[in-house]
Amino acid sequence: MNNDGRIYSSFSRLSLLAKRGRDLSWRPPYSKISPMSGVQKSHQRGRGLDFVELRHYFPGDDVRCIDWRVTQRTGQAFIRLYAEEKDKNTVLIIDLRSSMFFASDGSMKSVIASELAAIIAGRIQLEGDRIGALLMTDKGIAVHQPQRGEKSLLTLLENVVFHGQSLGQTQDNFVRKPLVSDGPETCFSSQATLDDVLKQLCLQKTKESQIFMISDFIDFTVEKSNAFIAQLAKRNNVIALRVSDPFEDQLPEIALVMGNGNVQLDVRQNAAELRQRYNQFAAQQNQQLETSLAAMGIPCLHLSTHLDCWQQLAAMSIKGQG
Structure with missing residues (x-):
């Protein structure tokens, strides 16, 4: 297993960030509740x-x-x-699928998402609220049942580390070794999509909860995802945190070779038409997400793989207090 913290999150790193999250005073100027305000x-x-x-x-x-x-x-x-x-339940939707295992510089999107979840969970745990999570993975949805307490928080972090480290690994060479005793986590075998998770929360009639969506929203659609989010937003407070890499939004004008271990894409430096088509498509997708969330009054915070996760949140905190 690679020990580079930019590629895979570690239990010790997430535990440290959870403790730091308790000191985060975050009061962004949202029309709805502050995502770090705890009891409501x-x-x-x-x-x-x-x-x-x-x-x-x-x-x-x-x-x-x-x-x-x-x-x-x-x-x-x-x-x-x-x-x-x-008190209210806090539900973390954490995207740890293959699309999150990417970065052109800095840390993988999956690492940023894991660190975001740890910081938020640490702050919520301090307030005494219950914390639940739905982890989107390539093999299905892992469900961490809402619970209070330090043990539940540590179990959640362990599950996040396990599923994050599964990215890029084969079933044959990866065996789970729990760092703390196994907690309330159940798994579903179906392929996880954003709509699957949102639909599950809707079917559970989730209400009076704070929902954090931590994802790259690569499979967000106006037709289905938007409807599910709107349904949840009627009875819950929803916050979106989009994790992205600058290369995903706009291809640089240099020669690129990208791959996922199975497929390799060679983008030549003079492929101007390809870059233009891609950049237009990415801009359209991002605009659809922004417009849809704004219409529902849902804040959408953007975090980059090129910057430190804690520093980005701290900057948002200072900006929100100013």
């Missing part, structure tokens, strides 16, 4: 932290909410109402 307010009123109003006591009200100072001063019973808090 409901529209109900009751006992909580944020004061809503002071009103007269009525029979049936919670006597624990009585403001005894105001009651003693006025001679009438008053209660203080606060915004009730309730």
Whole structure:
């Protein structure tokens, strides 16, 4: 197994990033909730932290909410109402398919996606919310059931490392060796697509959750993917994090040889027409994704393989606070 952290994520690296994620103060100026805000307010009123109003006591009200100072001063019973808090599930959609095993420089897209998941999970775990995950792989969907606690977080990171390191490996020379005890993960044998994962969440009637989609969105379609995301966005807060390599958006004007181990593509330096067709196609695909998500009010954050994952998130944090 290659120990280069730019090619494969390690358990120690993801564990470190999960701990650093706890210190990340991220408040981007989204119209919806901040993706790092943890517990969320409901529209109900009751006992909580944020004061809503002071009103007269009525029979049936919670006597624990009585403001005894105001009651003693006025001679009438008053209660203080606060915004009730309730925790929410966080669902991470993590793309670890072959299309993510690519980079022209820096780290593989799969590594950036894994590090993103670790940072987000570390922050959410600090807030005490449940963290679940759907990992898209070439062999199906791996499901990490939503749970709280440090053990569940470590198991999730182990699963991310395992599936990330499976990229580029054959079944014969790769054997799973758990770093921590196996946790709540189930696998499905069908080929994983973005639509498969989105459809599964819709069928589960996922609601009142924070959903992070971490992918290159290479198989996003307006016809199906857009409909699934729209359905989820009605009852959940959705954030998209697109991981890409600059070469995917625009081919450079140099001779290129690209391959995946089975197929090799030779792009000559003077292939201007090919580059133009490819660049137009990539721009159209990206525009469709941007337009579709913007129409639903879903933020789409872009991360590059050429830059450090933590530094990119930290820069977004500073920008969001400014």
